[in-house]
Amino acid sequence: MPASTVQLPLDELRARVSGRVITPEDDGYDEARAVLYDFADRHPAAVVKVATAQDVAAVVDLARESGLELAVRSGGHSGAGHSTTDGGLVIDLRDLSKVEVDAAARTAWAEAGATAADVVAAADAHDLAVGFGDTGSVGIGGITSGGGIGYLSRKHGMTIDSVIAADVVTADGQLHHVDADHEPDLFWAIRGGAGNAGVVTRFQYRLQPLGDAYGGMLFLPANAATIACFIAAAEAAPEELGTIANVMNCPPMPFIPEELHGSLVIMGLIFWSGPPADGPAAIAPFRALATPLADFVRPMRYPEMFPPEEPQGEGAPKFIASSRILFMTHVDRDVAQSIIDTIATAPSHMGVAQIRVLGGEMARVPADATAFAYRDAPIMTAVAGLTFDPAVREANERWVDAFKASLDQGYEGAYVNFINDEGPDRVRDAYPVATRARLAEIKRRYDPTNLFHRNQNVPPA
Ligand SMILES: Cc1cc2nc3c(=O)[nH]c(=O)nc-3n(C[C@H](O)[C@H](O)[C@H](O)COP(=O)(O)OP(=O)(O)OC[C@H]3O[C@@H](n4cnc5c(N)ncnc54)[C@H](O)[C@@H]3O)c2cc1C
Numbered sequence: 001m002p003a004s005t006v007q008l009p010l011d012e013l014r015a016r017v018s019g020r021v022i023t024p025e026d027d028g029y030d031e032a033r034a035v036l037y038d039f040a041d042r043h044p045a046a047v048v049k050v051a052t053a054q055d056v057a058a059v060v061d062l063a064r065e066s067g068l069e070l071a072v073r074s075g076g077h078s079g080a081g082h083s084t085t086d087g088g089l090v091i092d093l094r095d096l097s098k099v100e101v102d103a104a105a106r107t108a109w110a111e112a113g114a115t116a117a118d119v120v121a122a123a124d125a126h127d128l129a130v131g132f133g134d135t136g137s138v139g140i141g142g143i144t145s146g147g148g149i150g151y152l153s154r155k156h157g158m159t160i161d162s163v164i165a166a167d168v169v170t171a172d173g174q175l176h177h178v179d180a181d182h183e184p185d186l187f188w189a190i191r192g193g194a195g196n197a198g199v200v201t202r203f204q205y206r207l208q209p210l211g212d213a214y215g216g217m218l219f220l221p222a223n224a225a226t227i228a229c230f231i232a233a234a235e236a237a238p239e240e241l242g243t244i245a246n247v248m249n250c251p252p253m254p255f256i257p258e259e260l261h262g263s264l265v266i267m268g269l270i271f272w273s274g275p276p277a278d279g280p281a282a283i284a285p286f287r288a289l290a291t292p293l294a295d296f297v298r299p300m301r302y303p304e305m306f307p308p309e310e311p312q313g314e315g316a317p318k319f320i321a322s323s324r325i326l327f328m329t330h331v332d333r334d335v336a337q338s339i340i341d342t343i344a345t346a347p348s349h350m351g352v353a354q355i356r357v358l359g360g361e362m363a364r365v366p367a368d369a370t371a372f373a374y375r376d377a378p379i380m381t382a383v384a385g386l387t388f389d390p391a392v393r394e395a396n397e398r399w400v401d402a403f404k405a406s407l408d409q410g411y412e413g414a415y416v417n418f419i420n421d422e423g424p425d426r427v428r429d430a431y432p433v434a435t436r437a438r439l440a441e442i443k444r445r446y447d448p449t450n451l452f453h454r455n456q457n458v459p460p461a
Pocket of ligand 1: 036072075093112132133138140144200201
Protein backbone atom coordinates (compact mmCIF):
# COMPACT_ATOMS: atom_id res chain seq x y z
CA MET A 1 0.00 0.00 0.00
CA PRO A 2 1.27 3.49 -0.78
CA ALA A 3 2.82 4.99 2.36
CA SER A 4 2.48 8.56 1.15
CA THR A 5 -0.71 10.46 1.90
CA VAL A 6 0.22 13.24 -0.53
CA GLN A 7 -1.96 13.41 -3.65
CA LEU A 8 -0.14 13.01 -6.96
CA PRO A 9 -0.79 16.01 -9.23
CA LEU A 10 -0.90 13.67 -12.22
CA ASP A 11 -2.13 16.11 -14.89
CA GLU A 12 0.55 18.57 -13.90
CA LEU A 13 3.22 15.87 -13.95
CA ARG A 14 2.18 14.73 -17.42
CA ALA A 15 2.14 18.31 -18.65
CA ARG A 16 5.62 18.99 -17.32
CA VAL A 17 7.53 15.98 -18.71
CA SER A 18 8.05 14.66 -22.23
CA GLY A 19 8.79 11.06 -21.11
CA ARG A 20 6.23 8.42 -20.14
CA VAL A 21 4.43 8.68 -16.80
CA ILE A 22 3.25 5.26 -15.61
CA THR A 23 0.76 5.02 -12.74
CA PRO A 24 -1.04 2.03 -11.18
CA GLU A 25 -3.86 2.62 -13.68
CA ASP A 26 -1.55 2.20 -16.68
CA ASP A 27 -0.57 -0.94 -18.57
CA GLY A 28 2.99 -1.93 -17.77
CA TYR A 29 2.91 -0.55 -14.22
CA ASP A 30 4.17 -3.79 -12.63
CA GLU A 31 6.98 -4.00 -15.13
CA ALA A 32 7.86 -0.34 -14.63
CA ARG A 33 7.99 -0.57 -10.83
CA ALA A 34 10.07 -3.78 -10.74
CA VAL A 35 13.65 -3.60 -9.47
CA LEU A 36 16.24 -6.37 -9.23
CA TYR A 37 15.39 -7.59 -5.75
CA ASP A 38 11.94 -8.97 -4.94
CA PHE A 39 12.11 -7.74 -1.33
CA ALA A 40 11.89 -4.17 -2.66
CA ASP A 41 8.35 -4.76 -3.90
CA ARG A 42 7.03 -1.20 -3.65
CA HIS A 43 4.18 0.70 -5.26
CA PRO A 44 5.14 4.20 -6.42
CA ALA A 45 2.40 6.69 -7.26
CA ALA A 46 4.16 7.11 -10.61
CA VAL A 47 7.24 5.91 -12.43
CA VAL A 48 8.49 8.62 -14.75
CA LYS A 49 10.54 7.29 -17.66
CA VAL A 50 12.41 10.53 -18.13
CA ALA A 51 13.45 11.36 -21.69
CA THR A 52 15.63 14.41 -21.05
CA ALA A 53 17.58 16.18 -18.32
CA GLN A 54 14.73 18.73 -18.31
CA ASP A 55 12.33 15.91 -17.41
CA VAL A 56 14.56 15.02 -14.46
CA ALA A 57 14.46 18.64 -13.31
CA ALA A 58 10.67 18.76 -13.71
CA VAL A 59 10.15 15.65 -11.56
CA VAL A 60 12.58 16.96 -8.94
CA ASP A 61 10.61 20.24 -8.86
CA LEU A 62 7.29 18.45 -8.56
CA ALA A 63 8.53 16.15 -5.79
CA ARG A 64 9.89 19.13 -3.86
CA GLU A 65 6.71 21.19 -4.31
CA SER A 66 4.27 18.34 -3.59
CA GLY A 67 6.12 16.59 -0.77
CA LEU A 68 6.00 13.24 -2.59
CA GLU A 69 8.95 10.98 -1.79
CA LEU A 70 11.47 10.75 -4.61
CA ALA A 71 13.49 7.71 -5.68
CA VAL A 72 16.11 7.64 -8.44
CA ARG A 73 16.68 4.57 -10.59
CA SER A 74 19.40 3.84 -13.09
CA GLY A 75 19.88 0.05 -13.31
CA GLY A 76 17.63 -0.86 -10.35
CA HIS A 77 20.31 -2.98 -8.62
CA SER A 78 20.32 -1.24 -5.24
CA GLY A 79 20.84 -3.89 -2.57
CA ALA A 80 18.89 -1.68 -0.18
CA GLY A 81 15.91 -1.31 -2.51
CA HIS A 82 16.51 2.43 -2.66
CA SER A 83 15.50 2.97 -6.27
CA THR A 84 11.80 2.61 -5.61
CA THR A 85 9.30 4.02 -3.12
CA ASP A 86 5.82 3.44 -1.75
CA GLY A 87 3.47 6.17 -2.89
CA GLY A 88 6.16 8.50 -4.20
CA LEU A 89 7.76 9.32 -7.54
CA VAL A 90 10.44 7.30 -9.29
CA ILE A 91 12.78 9.00 -11.73
CA ASP A 92 13.53 6.05 -14.01
CA LEU A 93 16.54 6.94 -16.13
CA ARG A 94 16.57 3.82 -18.29
CA ASP A 95 15.23 5.55 -21.42
CA LEU A 96 18.04 8.08 -21.04
CA SER A 97 20.88 5.80 -22.06
CA LYS A 98 22.70 7.24 -25.07
CA VAL A 99 26.46 6.62 -25.11
CA GLU A 100 28.65 8.78 -27.36
CA VAL A 101 32.31 7.89 -27.70
CA ASP A 102 34.85 10.43 -28.92
CA ALA A 103 37.53 7.94 -29.94
CA ALA A 104 40.09 10.59 -30.87
CA ALA A 105 39.78 12.33 -27.49
CA ARG A 106 39.42 8.99 -25.66
CA THR A 107 36.33 10.15 -23.81
CA ALA A 108 32.67 9.16 -23.71
CA TRP A 109 29.50 10.91 -22.62
CA ALA A 110 27.07 8.36 -21.23
CA GLU A 111 23.53 9.15 -20.11
CA ALA A 112 22.90 7.88 -16.61
CA GLY A 113 20.32 5.24 -17.55
CA ALA A 114 22.89 3.26 -19.53
CA THR A 115 24.19 0.03 -18.05
CA ALA A 116 27.83 -0.83 -17.47
CA ALA A 117 27.55 -3.27 -20.38
CA ASP A 118 26.24 -0.50 -22.68
CA VAL A 119 29.20 1.79 -21.97
CA VAL A 120 31.81 -0.96 -22.06
CA ALA A 121 30.50 -2.24 -25.41
CA ALA A 122 30.43 1.24 -26.95
CA ALA A 123 34.01 1.93 -25.86
CA ASP A 124 35.20 -1.53 -26.89
CA ALA A 125 34.12 -0.82 -30.46
CA HIS A 126 37.00 1.69 -30.52
CA ASP A 127 39.52 -0.47 -28.60
CA LEU A 128 38.88 1.67 -25.53
CA ALA A 129 37.56 0.95 -22.05
CA VAL A 130 36.39 2.35 -18.73
CA GLY A 131 36.20 0.03 -15.75
CA PHE A 132 32.98 -0.87 -13.96
CA GLY A 133 32.24 -3.89 -11.75
CA ASP A 134 31.61 -7.57 -12.41
CA THR A 135 28.04 -7.32 -13.71
CA GLY A 136 26.91 -5.75 -16.98
CA SER A 137 23.31 -4.98 -16.01
CA VAL A 138 24.32 -2.66 -13.16
CA GLY A 139 23.32 0.92 -13.98
CA ILE A 140 26.12 3.45 -14.44
CA GLY A 141 24.09 5.89 -12.33
CA GLY A 142 24.38 3.78 -9.19
CA ILE A 143 27.79 2.22 -9.61
CA THR A 144 29.46 5.49 -10.59
CA SER A 145 27.72 7.51 -7.87
CA GLY A 146 29.00 5.07 -5.24
CA GLY A 147 32.51 4.49 -6.61
CA GLY A 148 32.87 1.49 -8.92
CA ILE A 149 35.31 -1.32 -8.10
CA GLY A 150 36.16 -3.91 -10.73
CA TYR A 151 38.75 -5.67 -12.85
CA LEU A 152 40.40 -2.44 -14.02
CA SER A 153 40.61 -0.72 -10.61
CA ARG A 154 44.23 -1.68 -9.93
CA LYS A 155 45.37 -0.44 -13.33
CA HIS A 156 43.13 2.58 -13.91
CA GLY A 157 41.44 3.32 -10.58
CA MET A 158 37.78 3.16 -9.63
CA THR A 159 35.02 4.16 -12.04
CA ILE A 160 34.84 7.59 -10.36
CA ASP A 161 38.52 8.11 -11.11
CA SER A 162 37.63 8.11 -14.81
CA VAL A 163 34.80 10.64 -14.46
CA ILE A 164 35.94 13.98 -15.90
CA ALA A 165 32.62 15.84 -16.02
CA ALA A 166 28.93 15.36 -15.38
CA ASP A 167 25.54 17.03 -15.66
CA VAL A 168 23.65 17.06 -12.36
CA VAL A 169 20.15 18.15 -11.36
CA THR A 170 20.13 19.42 -7.79
CA ALA A 171 17.21 19.60 -5.37
CA ASP A 172 16.22 23.09 -6.56
CA GLY A 173 15.67 21.69 -10.06
CA GLN A 174 18.73 23.39 -11.54
CA LEU A 175 20.93 21.58 -14.07
CA HIS A 176 24.65 21.99 -13.35
CA HIS A 177 27.57 21.12 -15.59
CA VAL A 178 30.34 20.13 -13.20
CA ASP A 179 33.99 19.24 -13.59
CA ALA A 180 37.26 20.00 -11.81
CA ASP A 181 36.89 23.72 -12.63
CA HIS A 182 33.13 24.18 -12.40
CA GLU A 183 31.46 23.65 -9.01
CA PRO A 184 34.28 21.37 -7.84
CA ASP A 185 32.49 20.59 -4.57
CA LEU A 186 29.46 19.22 -6.39
CA PHE A 187 31.78 17.39 -8.77
CA TRP A 188 33.56 15.87 -5.74
CA ALA A 189 30.27 14.83 -4.10
CA ILE A 190 28.88 12.98 -7.11
CA ARG A 191 31.99 10.78 -7.15
CA GLY A 192 31.32 8.48 -4.20
CA GLY A 193 28.52 10.42 -2.51
CA ALA A 194 25.93 7.81 -3.53
CA GLY A 195 23.30 10.11 -5.03
CA ASN A 196 23.15 12.44 -2.01
CA ALA A 197 24.01 15.61 -3.92
CA GLY A 198 21.68 15.32 -6.91
CA VAL A 199 20.62 13.31 -9.93
CA VAL A 200 23.37 12.86 -12.49
CA THR A 201 21.85 12.87 -15.97
CA ARG A 202 25.10 12.04 -17.76
CA PHE A 203 28.73 11.30 -17.00
CA GLN A 204 31.77 12.01 -19.11
CA TYR A 205 34.39 9.25 -18.73
CA ARG A 206 38.05 9.21 -19.68
CA LEU A 207 38.71 6.02 -21.68
CA GLN A 208 41.85 3.89 -21.74
CA PRO A 209 43.22 1.94 -24.70
CA LEU A 210 42.15 -1.69 -24.36
CA GLY A 211 41.58 -4.13 -27.19
CA ASP A 212 42.37 -7.81 -27.14
CA ALA A 213 42.88 -9.06 -23.61
CA TYR A 214 42.91 -12.31 -21.64
CA GLY A 215 40.63 -13.54 -18.91
CA GLY A 216 37.72 -15.64 -17.75
CA MET A 217 36.67 -18.07 -15.06
CA LEU A 218 38.99 -20.50 -13.29
CA PHE A 219 37.58 -23.13 -10.89
CA LEU A 220 40.08 -24.44 -8.36
CA PRO A 221 39.60 -26.80 -5.42
CA ALA A 222 39.61 -24.69 -2.25
CA ASN A 223 41.52 -25.34 0.92
CA ALA A 224 43.37 -22.98 3.24
CA ALA A 225 46.51 -23.16 1.10
CA THR A 226 44.87 -22.55 -2.30
CA ILE A 227 42.79 -19.66 -0.95
CA ALA A 228 45.74 -17.94 0.76
CA CYS A 229 48.01 -18.53 -2.25
CA PHE A 230 45.35 -17.24 -4.68
CA ILE A 231 45.19 -13.98 -2.73
CA ALA A 232 49.01 -13.80 -2.47
CA ALA A 233 49.27 -14.31 -6.24
CA ALA A 234 46.70 -11.58 -6.85
CA GLU A 235 48.63 -9.21 -4.58
CA ALA A 236 51.93 -9.99 -6.30
CA ALA A 237 50.52 -9.73 -9.83
CA PRO A 238 51.10 -6.73 -12.09
CA GLU A 239 48.38 -4.08 -11.83
CA GLU A 240 47.00 -5.17 -15.20
CA LEU A 241 45.58 -8.22 -13.44
CA GLY A 242 42.22 -7.90 -11.70
CA THR A 243 40.75 -10.83 -9.76
CA ILE A 244 37.72 -11.86 -7.77
CA ALA A 245 38.02 -15.03 -5.68
CA ASN A 246 34.62 -16.50 -4.82
CA VAL A 247 35.11 -19.12 -2.13
CA MET A 248 31.98 -21.24 -2.07
CA ASN A 249 30.48 -24.69 -2.30
CA CYS A 250 30.56 -25.72 -5.93
CA PRO A 251 27.22 -25.10 -7.63
CA PRO A 252 25.88 -27.89 -9.86
CA MET A 253 27.65 -26.65 -12.96
CA PRO A 254 27.38 -29.06 -15.91
CA PHE A 255 31.09 -28.69 -16.70
CA ILE A 256 32.18 -29.83 -13.21
CA PRO A 257 32.08 -33.59 -12.46
CA GLU A 258 28.95 -34.38 -10.46
CA GLU A 259 30.87 -35.90 -7.53
CA LEU A 260 32.48 -32.47 -6.96
CA HIS A 261 29.20 -30.56 -6.76
CA GLY A 262 28.97 -29.14 -3.26
CA SER A 263 32.70 -29.39 -2.61
CA LEU A 264 34.54 -26.23 -1.61
CA VAL A 265 35.92 -24.33 -4.62
CA ILE A 266 37.43 -21.03 -5.60
CA MET A 267 35.45 -19.66 -8.50
CA GLY A 268 38.10 -17.25 -9.70
CA LEU A 269 37.24 -14.43 -12.08
CA ILE A 270 40.40 -13.12 -13.65
CA PHE A 271 41.04 -10.36 -16.16
CA TRP A 272 44.36 -9.38 -17.69
CA SER A 273 44.36 -5.99 -19.45
CA GLY A 274 48.05 -6.00 -20.38
CA PRO A 275 49.45 -7.23 -23.70
CA PRO A 276 47.42 -10.34 -24.62
CA ALA A 277 50.57 -12.34 -25.31
CA ASP A 278 51.58 -11.88 -21.66
CA GLY A 279 48.23 -13.14 -20.39
CA PRO A 280 49.13 -16.81 -19.98
CA ALA A 281 52.23 -15.93 -17.93
CA ALA A 282 50.18 -13.58 -15.73
CA ILE A 283 47.62 -16.32 -15.07
CA ALA A 284 50.20 -19.10 -14.62
CA PRO A 285 50.59 -18.64 -10.82
CA PHE A 286 46.85 -19.22 -10.38
CA ARG A 287 46.76 -22.24 -12.66
CA ALA A 288 49.71 -23.69 -10.73
CA LEU A 289 47.87 -23.63 -7.39
CA ALA A 290 46.05 -26.90 -8.10
CA THR A 291 44.73 -28.86 -11.05
CA PRO A 292 41.85 -26.63 -12.17
CA LEU A 293 38.38 -28.19 -12.01
CA ALA A 294 37.47 -26.03 -14.99
CA ASP A 295 39.51 -23.44 -16.86
CA PHE A 296 37.77 -20.90 -19.10
CA VAL A 297 40.56 -18.33 -19.07
CA ARG A 298 41.30 -17.43 -22.70
CA PRO A 299 41.93 -14.58 -25.13
CA MET A 300 38.92 -12.27 -24.89
CA ARG A 301 37.68 -8.69 -24.90
CA TYR A 302 36.74 -6.81 -21.75
CA PRO A 303 32.95 -6.89 -22.38
CA GLU A 304 33.10 -10.70 -22.31
CA MET A 305 33.84 -10.56 -18.57
CA PHE A 306 30.18 -9.75 -17.98
CA PRO A 307 28.46 -13.11 -17.54
CA PRO A 308 25.29 -13.64 -19.56
CA GLU A 309 22.29 -12.79 -17.42
CA GLU A 310 19.27 -14.87 -18.37
CA PRO A 311 16.00 -13.15 -17.54
CA GLN A 312 14.34 -15.31 -14.89
CA GLY A 313 11.04 -16.79 -16.04
CA GLU A 314 7.76 -15.88 -14.39
CA GLY A 315 7.44 -17.81 -11.13
CA ALA A 316 11.02 -19.16 -11.26
CA PRO A 317 12.61 -19.29 -7.80
CA LYS A 318 14.93 -16.35 -7.13
CA PHE A 319 17.97 -16.22 -4.93
CA ILE A 320 17.52 -14.23 -1.75
CA ALA A 321 20.93 -12.83 -0.85
CA SER A 322 22.06 -11.61 2.56
CA SER A 323 25.45 -9.95 2.39
CA ARG A 324 27.90 -7.80 4.31
CA ILE A 325 30.99 -5.95 3.18
CA LEU A 326 34.28 -5.33 4.93
CA PHE A 327 37.81 -4.25 4.14
CA MET A 328 40.63 -6.56 5.21
CA THR A 329 44.37 -6.29 5.48
CA HIS A 330 45.34 -9.89 4.72
CA VAL A 331 44.08 -13.37 3.90
CA ASP A 332 46.68 -15.84 5.14
CA ARG A 333 46.13 -19.54 5.79
CA ASP A 334 44.58 -18.98 9.23
CA VAL A 335 42.13 -16.47 7.83
CA ALA A 336 41.41 -18.79 4.89
CA GLN A 337 40.73 -21.67 7.29
CA SER A 338 38.35 -19.54 9.28
CA ILE A 339 36.51 -18.65 6.05
CA ILE A 340 36.23 -22.35 5.22
CA ASP A 341 34.97 -23.20 8.71
CA THR A 342 32.32 -20.47 8.58
CA ILE A 343 31.09 -21.38 5.10
CA ALA A 344 30.54 -24.92 6.41
CA THR A 345 27.99 -23.49 8.89
CA ALA A 346 25.90 -21.49 6.37
CA PRO A 347 22.21 -21.97 7.25
CA SER A 348 21.31 -22.41 3.59
CA HIS A 349 24.46 -24.39 2.70
CA MET A 350 25.13 -21.64 0.18
CA GLY A 351 27.69 -19.36 1.74
CA VAL A 352 30.18 -17.28 -0.22
CA ALA A 353 33.21 -15.14 0.56
CA GLN A 354 34.00 -12.92 -2.41
CA ILE A 355 37.54 -11.61 -1.99
CA ARG A 356 38.97 -8.79 -4.12
CA VAL A 357 42.56 -7.59 -3.92
CA LEU A 358 42.60 -3.80 -4.35
CA GLY A 359 45.54 -1.38 -4.45
CA GLY A 360 47.36 -0.03 -7.50
CA GLU A 361 45.94 3.13 -9.10
CA MET A 362 42.87 2.95 -6.86
CA ALA A 363 45.18 3.44 -3.86
CA ARG A 364 47.32 6.16 -5.47
CA VAL A 365 44.40 8.58 -5.85
CA PRO A 366 44.50 10.91 -2.81
CA ALA A 367 41.89 10.09 -0.17
CA ASP A 368 40.36 13.57 -0.39
CA ALA A 369 40.08 13.61 -4.21
CA THR A 370 36.64 11.96 -4.23
CA ALA A 371 33.91 11.12 -1.75
CA PHE A 372 35.20 7.53 -1.65
CA ALA A 373 38.13 7.77 0.76
CA TYR A 374 39.20 4.27 1.81
CA ARG A 375 41.86 4.31 -0.86
CA ASP A 376 44.44 2.25 1.00
CA ALA A 377 42.14 -0.68 1.77
CA PRO A 378 44.18 -3.71 0.67
CA ILE A 379 41.34 -6.21 0.28
CA MET A 380 37.55 -5.98 0.02
CA THR A 381 35.50 -9.01 1.02
CA ALA A 382 31.79 -9.50 0.60
CA VAL A 383 30.34 -12.36 2.61
CA ALA A 384 26.97 -13.65 1.50
CA GLY A 385 24.40 -16.28 2.34
CA LEU A 386 22.09 -17.25 -0.50
CA THR A 387 18.78 -19.06 -0.30
CA PHE A 388 15.64 -19.69 -2.32
CA ASP A 389 13.64 -20.04 0.90
CA PRO A 390 12.30 -16.81 2.42
CA ALA A 391 12.10 -18.58 5.80
CA VAL A 392 15.90 -18.92 5.87
CA ARG A 393 16.57 -15.25 5.19
CA GLU A 394 16.60 -14.15 8.84
CA ALA A 395 19.05 -16.93 9.79
CA ASN A 396 21.25 -15.90 6.87
CA GLU A 397 21.19 -12.27 8.03
CA ARG A 398 22.51 -13.24 11.48
CA TRP A 399 25.02 -15.61 9.90
CA VAL A 400 26.53 -12.94 7.61
CA ASP A 401 26.77 -10.57 10.60
CA ALA A 402 28.78 -13.19 12.48
CA PHE A 403 30.84 -14.07 9.38
CA LYS A 404 31.78 -10.41 8.90
CA ALA A 405 32.66 -10.02 12.59
CA SER A 406 34.88 -13.11 12.43
CA LEU A 407 36.95 -11.51 9.66
CA ASP A 408 37.33 -8.11 11.31
CA GLN A 409 41.03 -7.16 11.19
CA GLY A 410 40.59 -3.62 12.45
CA TYR A 411 40.37 -1.84 9.09
CA GLU A 412 37.37 0.41 9.64
CA GLY A 413 35.15 1.45 6.80
CA ALA A 414 32.76 0.15 4.19
CA TYR A 415 32.07 0.50 0.48
CA VAL A 416 28.77 2.32 0.06
CA ASN A 417 27.70 0.39 -3.05
CA PHE A 418 27.87 -2.91 -1.17
CA ILE A 419 25.92 -1.82 1.90
CA ASN A 420 22.36 -3.06 2.06
CA ASP A 421 19.57 -1.75 4.26
CA GLU A 422 21.77 -1.81 7.37
CA GLY A 423 20.88 1.42 9.15
CA PRO A 424 22.49 4.86 9.51
CA ASP A 425 25.52 3.65 11.52
CA ARG A 426 26.60 1.47 8.66
CA VAL A 427 26.24 4.38 6.19
CA ARG A 428 28.46 6.37 8.58
CA ASP A 429 31.10 3.64 8.19
CA ALA A 430 31.25 4.34 4.45
CA TYR A 431 32.74 7.79 5.01
CA PRO A 432 35.63 8.77 7.27
CA VAL A 433 34.83 11.75 9.53
CA ALA A 434 36.33 14.46 7.26
CA THR A 435 34.71 13.02 4.12
CA ARG A 436 31.33 12.77 5.80
CA ALA A 437 31.59 16.33 7.12
CA ARG A 438 32.37 17.66 3.64
CA LEU A 439 29.58 15.62 2.10
CA ALA A 440 27.10 16.85 4.73
CA GLU A 441 28.17 20.45 4.13
CA ILE A 442 27.75 20.11 0.35
CA LYS A 443 24.40 18.42 1.00
CA ARG A 444 23.37 21.43 3.12
CA ARG A 445 24.13 23.75 0.20
CA TYR A 446 22.58 21.70 -2.59
CA ASP A 447 19.87 19.67 -0.81
CA PRO A 448 19.03 21.37 2.50
CA THR A 449 15.71 19.54 2.94
CA ASN A 450 17.17 16.11 2.14
CA LEU A 451 14.92 15.63 -0.88
CA PHE A 452 17.35 12.95 -2.05
CA HIS A 453 17.05 10.57 0.90
CA ARG A 454 16.19 7.29 -0.81
CA ASN A 455 19.89 6.42 -0.84
CA GLN A 456 22.65 5.57 1.63
CA ASN A 457 21.76 8.83 3.25
CA VAL A 458 24.09 11.53 4.51
CA PRO A 459 21.77 14.16 6.01
CA PRO A 460 22.59 17.85 5.44
CA ALA A 461 24.96 19.42 7.97
C1 LIG B 1 24.78 -8.46 -9.11
C2 LIG B 1 25.51 -7.24 -8.64
C3 LIG B 1 26.87 -7.14 -8.83
C4 LIG B 1 27.57 -5.99 -8.42
N1 LIG B 1 28.92 -5.93 -8.63
C5 LIG B 1 29.57 -4.79 -8.31
C6 LIG B 1 30.96 -4.67 -8.58
O1 LIG B 1 31.62 -5.58 -9.09
N2 LIG B 1 31.58 -3.50 -8.25
C7 LIG B 1 30.90 -2.45 -7.69
O2 LIG B 1 31.51 -1.42 -7.46
N3 LIG B 1 29.57 -2.56 -7.41
C8 LIG B 1 28.92 -3.70 -7.70
N4 LIG B 1 27.58 -3.82 -7.38
C9 LIG B 1 26.93 -2.78 -6.58
C10 LIG B 1 26.33 -1.71 -7.47
O3 LIG B 1 27.36 -0.84 -7.89
C11 LIG B 1 25.28 -0.91 -6.68
O4 LIG B 1 24.24 -1.76 -6.27
C12 LIG B 1 24.73 0.24 -7.51
O5 LIG B 1 24.08 1.17 -6.68
C13 LIG B 1 23.76 -0.25 -8.54
O6 LIG B 1 23.52 0.75 -9.46
P1 LIG B 1 22.14 0.80 -10.26
O7 LIG B 1 22.12 2.05 -11.02
O8 LIG B 1 21.93 -0.49 -10.97
O9 LIG B 1 21.13 0.82 -9.04
P2 LIG B 1 19.81 1.68 -8.74
O10 LIG B 1 19.04 0.80 -7.81
O11 LIG B 1 19.15 2.15 -9.96
O12 LIG B 1 20.38 2.92 -7.96
C14 LIG B 1 20.94 2.75 -6.68
C15 LIG B 1 21.08 4.10 -6.03
O13 LIG B 1 22.10 4.83 -6.72
C16 LIG B 1 21.77 6.19 -6.78
N5 LIG B 1 21.67 6.58 -8.18
C17 LIG B 1 21.36 5.81 -9.24
N6 LIG B 1 21.41 6.53 -10.37
C18 LIG B 1 21.77 7.77 -10.02
C19 LIG B 1 22.00 8.97 -10.73
N7 LIG B 1 21.88 9.03 -12.05
N8 LIG B 1 22.36 10.08 -10.06
C20 LIG B 1 22.50 10.04 -8.72
N9 LIG B 1 22.29 8.92 -7.99
C21 LIG B 1 21.95 7.80 -8.63
C22 LIG B 1 20.45 6.37 -6.07
O14 LIG B 1 20.69 6.71 -4.73
C23 LIG B 1 19.85 4.99 -6.11
O15 LIG B 1 18.99 4.73 -5.04
C24 LIG B 1 26.87 -4.96 -7.76
C25 LIG B 1 25.50 -5.07 -7.55
C26 LIG B 1 24.82 -6.19 -7.97
C27 LIG B 1 23.35 -6.30 -7.73
